[in-house]
Amino acid sequence: MSERVAQLAQALGAEGVRALFGIPGSGLSLELITALERLGVPFYATAHEGSGAIMAGAFARRSGTLGCAISIKGPGFANMLGGLLVDYYEELPVLSVAEAFGPAVAASRMHKRLDHEAAGRAFTKAYATLGDPRRTVATLAGIAKAEIPGPVHLDLFDEDAGALHERITPDPPAPGAWSELGARLARSERPAVIAGALAARRAWGSRLAELNVPVFTTLAAKGLLDETTPFAAGVFTGDGRELSPEAKILPAADLVVGLGLRNGEVLSAKPFPRDLAIVDVVGGRSAGGFAAALVWRADGDESFADVLDTLSGKEWGRERVAEATAGVRRHLAGDEWLPGVLYRHLERELPAIGCLVVDTGYFCTVAEHAWRARSAAAFRCSANGRSMGTALPSAIAAALADRTAPTVCVMGDGGAMHVADLRLAVAEALPVLFLLLSDGRYGSVAHATSVVDASRRATTIARPSWFRAVEALDCPAEQVKDEAAFVTALRRWDWRTGPLFLEAPFDPERYATMLRGVR
Numbered sequence: 001m002s003e004r005v006a007q008l009a010q011a012l013g014a015e016g017v018r019a020l021f022g023i024p025g026s027g028l029s030l031e032l033i034t035a036l037e038r039l040g041v042p043f044y045a046t047a048h049e050g051s052g053a054i055m056a057g058a059f060a061r062r063s064g065t066l067g068c069a070i071s072i073k074g075p076g077f078a079n080m081l082g083g084l085l086v087d088y089y090e091e092l093p094v095l096s097v098a099e100a101f102g103p104a105v106a107a108s109r110m111h112k113r114l115d116h117e118a119a120g121r122a123f124t125k126a127y128a129t130l131g132d133p134r135r136t137v138a139t140l141a142g143i144a145k146a147e148i149p150g151p152v153h154l155d156l157f158d159e160d161a162g163a164l165h166e167r168i169t170p171d172p173p174a175p176g177a178w179s180e181l182g183a184r185l186a187r188s189e190r191p192a193v194i195a196g197a198l199a200a201r202r203a204w205g206s207r208l209a210e211l212n213v214p215v216f217t218t219l220a221a222k223g224l225l226d227e228t229t230p231f232a233a234g235v236f237t238g239d240g241r242e243l244s245p246e247a248k249i250l251p252a253a254d255l256v257v258g259l260g261l262r263n264g265e266v267l268s269a270k271p272f273p274r275d276l277a278i279v280d281v282v283g284g285r286s287a288g289g290f291a292a293a294l295v296w297r298a299d300g301d302e303s304f305a306d307v308l309d310t311l312s313g314k315e316w317g318r319e320r321v322a323e324a325t326a327g328v329r330r331h332l333a334g335d336e337w338l339p340g341v342l343y344r345h346l347e348r349e350l351p352a353i354g355c356l357v358v359d360t361g362y363f364c365t366v367a368e369h370a371w372r373a374r375s376a377a378a379f380r381c382s383a384n385g386r387s388m389g390t391a392l393p394s395a396i397a398a399a400l401a402d403r404t405a406p407t408v409c410v411m412g413d414g415g416a417m418h419v420a421d422l423r424l425a426v427a428e429a430l431p432v433l434f435l436l437l438s439d440g441r442y443g444s445v446a447h448a449t450s451v452v453d454a455s456r457r458a459t460t461i462a463r464p465s466w467f468r469a470v471e472a473l474d475c476p477a478e479q480v481k482d483e484a485a486f487v488t489a490l491r492r493w494d495w496r497t498g499p500l501f502l503e504a505p506f507d508p509e510r511y512a513t514m515l516r517g518v519r
Contacts, residue, residue: 001031002158004133009035011137016065017041017095019400022052022080025072028156029099032070044400047420049076051393053083053151054418057092058394061380062355062401066141067094073101074112081120087151088123089264089385090220091197093144094151095137096120102129102157116155117165126152128164139164147198147281148262178303181277181296184255185310192253193311194236197221197383198260198280200376204304211308212315214249218265219383223373233321234328235368238268243331243517244369248324249317250274257311259304262286264384279307325369328518333370337482338506338514339363339410339437340370345483346408347372349490350433354405355380355398359391359415362444362511363437365519367410389417392434396421399430406431406495413461414442419470422499426475429498433490434475436503439511440464446512467503477501 005028013036020043024030033043046052053069060067067087071080077098087094098116101109117127126143128136140152143166185191191213197220199205208215208225216236217224225232233245240246250256251273258278263269269289276292283297298304333340343366346353356371358364358381373379380398382390395409409432416436425432438461446459467477480486480502493500 001035002028004130004158005031005156006035007133008032008130008137008156009039009041011134012036012068012095013039013041014134015137015141017068018063018065019044019056019059020068020070021046021055021059021397022070023049023072023076024070025076025099027099028158029070029072029097032097032156044424046393046424048418049079050081050083051418051421053080053094053096054086054390054393055397055400055421056094056096057083057087057090057151058357058380058397059401060092060094061090062377062398066144067092068097069094070097071099072112073099073116074114076112077114077116078119084120084151084153085123086382086385086387086390089387090382091149091384092151093141093149095140095144096124096151096153097156098153100129100155100157116153120153123151124153125150126164126166127155128153129155129157131163136164147201148286149201177294178296181279181294181307182310184275184277184294185257185307188255188314190253190316191255191257191311191314192216192233192250192317193257193259194218194261195221195224196258196260196262196265200224202301202304204301204308207305207308211311212318213311214253214317214321216246216249218261219368219381220265221376222368222383223379224376226374227325227372228374230318231321232325233317234325236266237368237519238266238270239519241517241519243328244519245321245324245328248327249320252317252320257307258287258290258292259307261290263289279303328369331518332366332514336510338511339366340514341483342435342437342486342504343367343371345487345490349487350406350408352405353378353408354402354431355395355407357381357391357395357398357407357409359411360386360388361412361414361437361442362515363410363412365515369518388414391415392418393421395432395434396425396430399425399432400428403431406433408433408435410435410437412436412443413438413440413464416466419466422470422473422475422501425499426473431495432499433493433495434470434499434501436466436501438464438503438505439508440505441508443508443511465503465505467501470501475499475501477503479503479505481505
């Protein structure tokens with residue numbers, strides 16, 4: 001085994017890498033996998049390099065470690081790019097490693113040759129070649145975890161040549177005055193808070209539970225504040241309609257305080273009807289769409305603590321929050337056979353869910369409001385990129401990171417592109433409930449389009465049922481068509497014995513209108 005590869009494995013272990021995902025080649029990637037396994041770091045082979053990168057990001061999020069994905073050169077790395085884009089959107093610290101040609105290899109050697117640095121430039125924070133393995137990995141890990149977190153890439157070849165190019169750097173400081181922020185907070189009688197994912201990564205985020213004013217989170221931070229508590233106002237997206245909590249609560253505030261509120265974490269970053277003050281550790285460009293009255297770039301956590309100290313002396317909105325959040329849950333999780341009913345029963349029948357992982361679609365919007373997350377670790381979705389197909393690999397990785405409680409994976413008709421990875425869940429006997437919510441269409445596309453007389457064929461799924469195919473993968477599977485069947489299946493499932501796949505079909509016309517007034 002190459003001494004440099006052995007050093008790389010040790011360096012990855014020292015940076016906290018606990019698992020490796022992807023598809024190996026026969027060269028240095030296989031050597032690295034072998035070296036890591038000898039150090040107790042398992043490798044999980046995925047059905048596609050893209051799902052390997054998605055799993056690495058989800059594992060990082062669930063375990064609080066550096067994610068790691070691996071591939072061969074050229075087409076292997078190209079396949080990984082879609083997953084790395086997901087990690088970039090979702091701000092996940094992932095190190096991708098790909099075999100590559102070093103500078104000593106003749107340029108005429110074209111087999112699988114690809115400029116990996118150029119291919120990943122748009123959505124990796126840094127690119128490096130091995131050089132000194134310990135120093136290179138430590139530097140890349142630091143860049144990946146630094147605000148705003150994201151993926152970095154390492155080209156793997158057994159030569160001394162080393163290079164590191166950091167591409168995504170923080171915004172410059174935004175103008176603002178700390179004294180003005182303090183004055184606005186002091187004058188405010190009805191402040192409301194919107195916390196972004198930054199709060200879930202910092203210790204001060206736990207202090208949001210001490211506030212007695214309405215507290216929203218972005219979807220990326222859902223569960224940061226236990227959503228069963230009285231001032232938890234739910235998810236802010238910027239696109240909530242008249243029945244959404246953001247539409248019912250924010251107009252009554254006299255000041256909105258954004259803690260790490262950023263353009264990339266909402267559907268529409270646009271000016272507020274009330275003055276907005278933003279505190280963040282990155283510059284103003286990350287929140288430019290909101291046209292905030294004030295943006296303060298904090299050097300550390302002390303500024304956030306001072307803001308929370310001031311807000312802790314305010315109180316208003318308890319009844320307004322209770323009415324708004326209960327109202328939207330009643331609207332979405334009533335008695336009709338629709339996704340909200342399933343979320344309601346999941347909350348009752350599986351109260352110890354370790355993590356709910358939701359794909360992209362109307363059913364995700366329902367989950368945003370109807371599913372009450374108790375912690376940030378208890379909810380996962382493609383919150384920023386809204387990338388279809390991410391839930392299945394993400395749920396598998398979340399369960400690999402924590403097998404002590406069931407993980408629930410919710411996906412729609414468009415979310416099955418990584419269904420082959422179900423084999424990994426079966427092989428590992430993972431405690432995952434895979435829940436397919438089917439209206440037989442790309443529902444959010446079919447209903448929300450502005451195209452006149454749009455093609456129905458383009459948005460209709462041919463043969464949408466999957467449960468028979470899943471049975472062939474040795475995963476127990478069944479179709480449930482009403483509440484009674486769903487509850488019976490939940491109660492029968494012993495999650496400690498392995499995965500279960502349930503398919504729930506819905507009336508497409510009723511499904512298409514269930515979010516009316518909410519989004």
